Amino acid sequence: MTRLFRTAIVGTGGIAQAHARSMSTLKDRAQVVAAVDIDPARLAEFCDKWDIANRYSSLTELLAAEELDVVHLCTPPGFHKGQAIEALRSNVNVLSEKPPALTLADMDEIAEAEAASAACFATVFQHRFGSGAENLKRLMGEDGLGRPLAAICNTLWYRPDSYFDLPWRGQWLVEGGGPTMGHGIHQFDLLLSILGNWTEVTAVAARQALPTNTEDFSAAIVSFENGTVATIINSLLAPKETSYLRFDFSGATVELEHLYGYSDDSWALTPAPGHEDLERRWKEGLTGRASGHSSQFAAIFDALASGGVPPVTSTESRMTMELIAAIYASAFTRKPVSRGQIDTTSPFYGAMDGNAAPWSDVKASH
Numbered sequence: 001m002t003r004l005f006r007t008a009i010v011g012t013g014g015i016a017q018a019h020a021r022s023m024s025t026l027k028d029r030a031q032v033v034a035a036v037d038i039d040p041a042r043l044a045e046f047c048d049k050w051d052i053a054n055r056y057s058s059l060t061e062l063l064a065a066e067e068l069d070v071v072h073l074c075t076p077p078g079f080h081k082g083q084a085i086e087a088l089r090s091n092v093n094v095l096s097e098k099p100p101a102l103t104l105a106d107m108d109e110i111a112e113a114e115a116a117s118a119a120c121f122a123t124v125f126q127h128r129f130g131s132g133a134e135n136l137k138r139l140m141g142e143d144g145l146g147r148p149l150a151a152i153c154n155t156l157w158y159r160p161d162s163y164f165d166l167p168w169r170g171q172w173l174v175e176g177g178g179p180t181m182g183h184g185i186h187q188f189d190l191l192l193s194i195l196g197n198w199t200e201v202t203a204v205a206a207r208q209a210l211p212t213n214t215e216d217f218s219a220a221i222v223s224f225e226n227g228t229v230a231t232i233i234n235s236l237l238a239p240k241e242t243s244y245l246r247f248d249f250s251g252a253t254v255e256l257e258h259l260y261g262y263s264d265d266s267w268a269l270t271p272a273p274g275h276e277d278l279e280r281r282w283k284e285g286l287t288g289r290a291s292g293h294s295s296q297f298a299a300i301f302d303a304l305a306s307g308g309v310p311p312v313t314s315t316e317s318r319m320t321m322e323l324i325a326a327i328y329a330s331a332f333t334r335k336p337v338s339r340g341q342i343d344t345t346s347p348f349y350g351a352m353d354g355n356a357a358p359w360s361d362v363k364a365s366h
């Protein structure tokens with residue numbers, strides 16, 4: 001009989017509901033045995049709703065009291081690094097909500113703690129795990145799609161001013177950035193998982209309308225080792241919302257359009273002349289798995305059961321975080337930035353904005 005993994009949810013606010021709901025669909029693989037929050041009323045309501053027995057007011061208390069395989073970090077972004085390191089020191093695997101940390105320096109501290117631990121650090125990037133993304137990666141490994149030439153990655157979302165009422169939102173120090181760090185990250189993490197290593201970025205960022213001290217819009221042109229050139233837009237200014245990825249290969253265009261989660265129907269393949277068989281091969285490869293937390297959690301439990309490294313690994317998520325740092329560095333220095341250029345001497349290593357946002361001396365107000 002396979003062992004039931006024991007997990008705990010830390011932070012019982014908005015996204016913790018998706019974690020609990022997804023875990024309830026995986027009862028044959030794992031059980032949420034405990035939860036933590038600094039807000040006792042929220043903790044009680046959450047645990048009552050999801051039938052979670054053990055309740056704690058801090059991660060430290062949780063780790064002292066429970067034998068765990070995984071902690072889900074569903075706290076605001078500024079807590080992820082410290083809580084991840086604390087759990088790794090107790091040899092408990094960490095599944096952190098995005099963004100995994102606020103800076104590249106923090107990512108490297110997590111990787112150091114992971115290297116010294118028997119446990120692993122993984123980040124929630126749930127859009128890597130639907131069958132459409134897996135189908136695209138499979139087809140790219142076969143003949144037919146041809147060379148990837150150009151790509152588009154648009155996160156055109158809308159957030160009213162009231163969205164920023166939560167104290168951790170829209171501030172460099174506690175969220176690490178605006179829609180580039182907090183929202184577009186989902187879409188371009190998927191883009192990177194498909195296209196591989198990026199090499200250079202040129203970007204602009206603007207603070208147009210929202211009551212934040214971060215950007216509310218960014219646009220980047222990104223080159224990849226495999227020769228693809230992509231444009232990436234991250235916006236919270238779009239009343240007509242969409243998440244849109246498009247890959248133009250020499251043999252076909254592959255598109256994904258959705259908002260916060262996709263199914264097989266969200267994908268479309270349009271073959272180039274002479275490549276019509278790709279339509280049939282695309283459809284045959286789809287297995288009906290939607291993107292989402294439960295698809296990623298299943299992959300994590302598969303990895304843990306087989307002694308593998310749970311996805312998305314700290315190395316993979318650092319590549320995504322480095323692109324974010326490079327978008328800000330390019331935007332605020334008005335120069336192209338290469339992968340590897342943001343080293344420990346760069347102001348963008350220890351702070352995503354490099355303390356260089358042109359509007360940073362303007363207090364956010366509306």
Ligand SMILES: NC(=O)c1ccc[n+]([C@@H]2O[C@H](COP(=O)([O-])OP(=O)(O)OC[C@H]3O[C@@H](n4cnc5c(N)ncnc54)[C@H](O)[C@@H]3O)[C@@H](O)[C@H]2O)c1
Pocket residue numbers: 010011012013014015016036037038039042057058059074075076077079097098099124126166182
């Ligand atoms: N993957 C996704 O699609 C997705 C969607 C939304 C949010 N998120 C991410 O999830 C994280 C949480 O976002 P949210 O919207 O749920 O936030 P939230 O503010 O609704 O919830 C955070 C919870 O953490 C608790 N908390 C704060 N400090 C704590 C501490 N030290 N120990 C324990 N609990 C603590 C708060 O009391 C609150 O209940 C963020 O990093 C966010 O970016 C991911």
